[in-house]
Amino acid sequence: MKIQHLHNQEINRLRYDNALKRSFNANIFAYSWYMDQTCDEWELLIEGDYETVCPIPLIRKMGIAKVSQPRMTPFLGVFSSNHLPAEKVEAILHSIPYANISLTLNHLNRLTKYNRKRTVKVPVLDLITPYKKIKERYSEEANAALSKNDGSFVMRSIRSDEYMFFRRRQKKKGATEEMQLTRIMNYAIRYKSAGIYATYSSRNELIAAVFLIKSNNRLFLFDCTENQEGRRSHGVFKAINQLIESNCESNLTLEVPFACEALTSLIMFDQHQCLRYKKGFL
Template identity: 65%
Template sequence: MEIKYIKNEEINRLRYDNTLKRSFNANVFAYSWYLDLACDEWDLLIEGDYETVCPLPLKKTMGINTVKQPSRIPLLGVFSSKHLPSEKVTSFIKAIPYKHVNLTLNHLNRLQNLRIKGIRKVAVLDLIPPYEKTIAKYSEKAREILPQNDGTFVMRSVRTDEYMFFKRSQKKGSTILNMQLTRIMNYAIRYKSAGIYSVYSPRNELIGAAFLIKSNNRVFLFDCVENPEGHKRHAIFRAINHLIETNSESNLTLELPFECKALEQMINFDHHHCQKYKKGIL
């Protein structure tokens, strides 16, 4: 079938998002609501009646339109509800009508006869096994911490404005990225399956929090922050352990599309390997 290029204003967003809902490899970053919040502009490649799609985040660099993922969109690529061989993925990438392209594809996209510019590793943890089996993947230090009752506790009670106030108090993130994060959090918590796991000290003071979005049977750790006491008490790990324990034996996968050293040091994650494609000099 012919691959068509569609400008943003011509996209049928209902059909596009429905394709992602049926897709075996879709992620939250590809949905129209998310692209609208995270991109300056984005267009689309489609095949057939939105059977296979490839969103194109656009950025103007030195007056030249380029295809480039902003920092809040770590993974994109080609998405389909049907079989997606490397030949089709390659055809989509070749059909991008721009000279300068910089994309990191999702882990089920593979390119054929195109130069790969590196691999992005994404930490993942399958939540189908029982909790007792999952904690076998925890580090020795993590397994030592779990039985200790240090008085901390995890809740889902923090609002977006409280989370962002706490994040800014730790001087985390630029002003522009924090404004963008606020918009994403507000929309996702209001309209999508998303939430904040907050961790409190024995004095009932907030010491850490993690923001997650659920999409396509996957839970994405989108953002997390802890203060010095939270770091000492392993607040982020406690929040994610709570999520793992309460969602064990479910058809979910926990994914860390953004780096989280505090967590990766505590859990021996598996990894998706996502190919990076780059064309041009920008």
């Protein structure tokens, strides 16, 4: 197995992204445009003719390069269109040419030895079943919220600037995170791989919104926000319920890689187990 290390300027981005499209375990966080938005610097390991790839996110402190999981990237790891036994995953990870590494792998990357305490659990919901069957996973509180006629309704007409304005009023986040989210949102919506579901009150006022990105038959709940009325009305849940109802009986999986208590407390999700790979002192 020949593994090649490429610096950023040496990466053929078209071939890399096409390799991700063909892989059985790719996710939106590994694509070149997303890596560009979230990493100060990144490199790549490839096997063969981009048959298997492993992006390497880098940070530099005092001139020393370290492999570190970007803040807005929940998991990366090794991606391939071929079979990925644990031994192959480990061989590629061991080929990363840096002494200090901290990576969260995707859920289809296995290791022969790992610490169970270091696993990251990602809520997932398969949408292939009928809506009625999915609703059986809803809590009593969730079903009560749907049956309550409070006049709220869900639409997809909200723009990204409206979303970010509404979000800023509810969440006090750093300027860097807001800027990254804005760039990611605008890029994804421009290339028709994302959408925003918004919940409005009976007075036609925005009370909750969710931002999702679609990639490789997976819907990633990327960000969610709601105001006080939205929390009382379960606005985030209602927006996601609309998405589930519209996409049920399809070959899609809804994933919640970032914390969203407003949703995970109301729906019984399955879970993906993502292993953490560490080396050195990072």
